[in-house]
Amino acid sequence: MHGWVRTKRDSRTFSFLELNDGSCLANLQIVADATLPGYEESVVSARTGASLEVTGEIIASQGQGQRWELRASRIVLVGASPEDYPLQKKGHTVEFLRSIAHLRxxxxxxxxxxxxxxxxxxxxxxxxxxxxFVYVHTPIITASDCEGAGEMFRVVTMEGETMRRGEDEFFGKPTYLTVSGQLEGETFACALSDIYTFGPTFRAENSHTSRHAAEFWMIxxxxxxxxxxxxxxxxxxxxxxxxxxxxxxxxxxxxxxxxxxxxxxxxxxxxxxxxxxxxxxxxxxxxxxxxxxxxxxxxxxxxxxxxxxxxxxxxxxxxxxxxxxxxxxxxxxxxxxxxxxxxxxxxxxxxxxxxxxxxxxxxxxxxxxxxxxxxxxxxxxxxxxxxxxxxxxxxxxxxxxxxxxxxxxxxxxxxxxxxxxxxxxxxxxxxxxxx
RNA sequence: UCCUCUGUAGCUCAGCGGUAGAGCGGGUGGCUGUUAACCACUAGGUCGUUGGUUCGAUCCCAACCGGAGGAGCCA
Missing domain, CATH: 3.30.930.10 (Bira Bifunctional Protein; Domain 2)
Incomplete structure (x- = not known):
């Protein structure tokens, strides 16, 4: 088994490790006996967030809360997690977790x-x-304005610090990040009958609400x-x-x-x-x-x-x-x-x-x-x-x-x-x- | 863009015009087939920033910056 330690409970002669590999919500409880080779380096020093490789046998759990557990015969600390690992096993606010979007x-x-x-x-x-339905990839960079869909991001190239403009632009005219693939989608529907798009969409609206983002996906x-x-x-x-x-x-x-x-x-x-x-x-x-x-x-x-x-x-x-x-x-x-x-x-x-x-x-x-x-x-x-x-x-x-x-x-x-x-x-x- | 709320320890928060507290997390020790484990000890903060009022500001005022909620617009 491979995974990251969610939490650990130590006693003198063994440890319980909660291992999660992201495949599902539930953790796997690892029972690690203190007699394991390298117990000090691999188990005692494995804090929340550390990555482990665990070998062992799946057995029926003696405790309550899980049906199975893994009795480890070998544990390798793949990546340690220092004490400043920001995720605790208690609840965090979603606002805090947003600030560590790489760990959330x-x-x-x-x-x-x-x-x-x-x-x-x-x-x-x-x-x-x-x-x-046929899946159609409509362009992300577009020169057309799907009218009424909202403010657009300009796509430009730079000459040093200066934006290239007009006929000097990369595409020879103003271009934007798509706000909708609908108009291009219609051209394919008028050939392949039933089509759909599914891709990123961009709106430069200055809207600050819980329901708006500048980059989102649309079907x-x-x-x-x-x-x-x-x-x-x-x-x-x-x-x-x-x-x-x-x-x-x-x-x-x-x-x-x-x-x-x-x-x-x-x-x-x-x-x-x-x-x-x-x-x-x-x-x-x-x-x-x-x-x-x-x-x-x-x-x-x-x-x-x-x-x-x-x-x-x-x-x-x-x-x-x-x-x-x-x-x-x-x-x-x-x-x-x-x-x-x-x-x-x-x-x-x-x-x-x-x-x-x-x-x-x-x-x-x-x-x-x-x-x-x-x-x-x-x-x-x-x-x-x-x-x-x-x-x-x-x-x-x-x-x-x-x-x-x-x-x-x-x-x-x-x-x-x-x-x-x-x-x-x-x-x-x-x-x-x-x- | 407009309106409202908010910013104190790593996290979640309490607090007070006389320069700070808790719980959790961290560290150390102990202990138990544990389950958000438990017990003891311990370290840790320029109280968002800059000005102002005041004998004195983390607290009052202003501006700015960050966060949240709502509105508009939309998906």
């Missing part, structure tokens, strides 16, 4: 969170691959010959499938989260897996909010965006389950969303979940060339910059739809962890790019 995966909580993260990434690929499926209803169905089906997979494959880690992070976690996840989601149009949602009698801080009126407090009321109080809101006024949504027949709304949808708010945002895309061009003009955008995007409507256009799912938001929902900085290995937020 050695804690129970972060081990669990990042095992779940890995499993959910796998489950996402499996969900789409099983349904015949963006795009489906050809698809309308909004099917799009919503796919989003709901995916959330259910991922939650269900987590319950099955990450039971031990989720149980830990349920005990130490969020007492109602597992009950909520089962509820999401087993129950139907609610759906409500934006128009009906506004009426529901106006009629509910709750004194909101921000005004509710047709044509205004739903505020966080409104979304939370709908998903946490009114429906008390994940809720999809659809058909938003065209004025508050970007140019590429499909105009509905009423002339007032677009085929957009947001999937809201209790405790997090918006987890999925999507829409049916405008496939009609004239309507798309009119939208671009109406919103004062430069048509020439979207030439290739408009081409999709010139040549064999099809109704298509898609959505974006914030991977970290999903992980917050699945683990109950309240801060996005604690579900991404090395979080980037305004002013913070450590490690």
């Amino acid at each position: 995966p050695r804690t129970n909580l972060f081990g669990a969170v990042f095992r779940i993260r890995s499993r959910m990434a796998y489950a996402i690929h499996r969900f789409f691959q099983e349904r015949g 963006e499926p795009e489906i050809a010959f698809c309308d909004l209803a099917r799009d919503m169905g796919l989003a709901e089906e995916m959330v259910k499938a991922l939650v269900s997979d987590a319950l099955d494959a990450c039971a031990e880690d989720l149980d830990f989260c349920n005990r130490f992070v969020d007492k109602g976690l597992i009950e909520r996840l089962r509820f999401v897996r087993d129950r139907a989601f609610a759906r409500i149009s934006y128009t009906d949602a506004v009426e529901t909010l106006l009629a509910c009698g709750v004194p909101f801080e921000f005004p509710v009126a047709y044509g205004l965006p739903l505020q966080s407090e409104h979304e939370r009321y709908l998903t946490e109080q009114h429906f008390a389950c994940p809720t999809t809101v659809y058909n938003y006024p065209k004025e508050i949504k970007p140019f590429y969303m499909r105009r509905n027949d009423d002339g007032k709304t677009v085929a957009a949808m947001d999937l809201l979940v209790p405790g997090i708010g918006e987890i999925v945002g999507g829409s049916q895309r405008e496939e009609r060339l004239e309507v798309l061009l009119a939208n671009l003009r109406e919103q004062g955008l430069d048509e020439s910059a979207y030439d290739w995007y408009v081409d999709l409507r010139r040549y064999g256009t099809v109704p298509h739809a898609g959505f974006g799912l914030g991977f970290e938001r999903l992980l917050m929902f699945v683990t109950g962890v309240a801060n996005i900085r604690d579900v991404i290995p090395f979080p980037r937020t305004p002013g913070v790019a450590e490690f």
Whole structure:
């Protein structure tokens, strides 16, 4: 066995070592007799954090708390851990652990969170691959602005201390880190029918909240010959499938989260897996909010965006389950969303979940060339910059739809962890790019 | 960007206008098939930084820096 010492209990004639190799939450109890060769150097000097190689026999444990233990016949101290090792066996705050992000995966909580993260990434690929979706790698450096998605990071090269600009730039024009792969994803959906992207995304928003990071991962499926209803169905089906997979494959880690992070976690996840989601149009949602009698801080009126407090009321109080809101006024949504027949709304949808708010945002895309061009003009955008995007409507256009799912938001929902900085290995937020 | 809270030992915190305490962690010794082990002893702090008020500031005030929560924006 190989692993790191989580804690040790010495007596005069033997020691108990709790060894963990990160493969699961549980430690393996090592019983090390003082008569072992090299006991002083390998066991007595092995503090919390030290790495060990242990040979021995798995036997039934005499003590309570574990069924098995390893009776060591040989222990080698691979790497010692001096007395200034920062992790104690008692609880640390997540804020402190963030400051030692290189060591926090050695804690129970972060081990669990990042095992779940890995499993959910796998489950996402499996969900789409099983349904015949093609995984597309959209560019990270892009010259296109997925309008409305947020502030962008510039990508530049330097001449000494000076930024190369204009035609002197590496790409001959301004480029940015992607804020969304959607527009590029649409081009592949209009060839391979069902595609998805899953990769890093960057937003230079100066937002300081527990739900925003400058670098995060996003899943963006795009489906050809698809309308909004099917799009919503796919989003709901995916959330259910991922939650269900987590319950099955990450039971031990989720149980830990349920005990130490969020007492109602597992009950909520089962509820999401087993129950139907609610759906409500934006128009009906506004009426529901106006009629509910709750004194909101921000005004509710047709044509205004739903505020966080409104979304939370709908998903946490009114429906008390994940809720999809659809058909938003065209004025508050970007140019590429499909105009509905009423002339007032677009085929957009947001999937809201209790405790997090918006987890999925999507829409049916405008496939009609004239309507798309009119939208671009109406919103004062430069048509020439979207030439290739408009081409999709010139040549064999099809109704298509898609959505974006914030991977970290999903992980917050699945683990109950309240801060996005604690579900991404090395979080980037305004002013913070450590490690 | 706006609002609120916060910064004291390695960690989590208490405290007070007269220059500091606990628990845990560390060290030493003891002890027990132990389980967030236990018992004893011990080391460890320019009280975020810079100014100001005061006889005197860790405490009161201001600015700045860091952390957290909320809002906006979103994923």
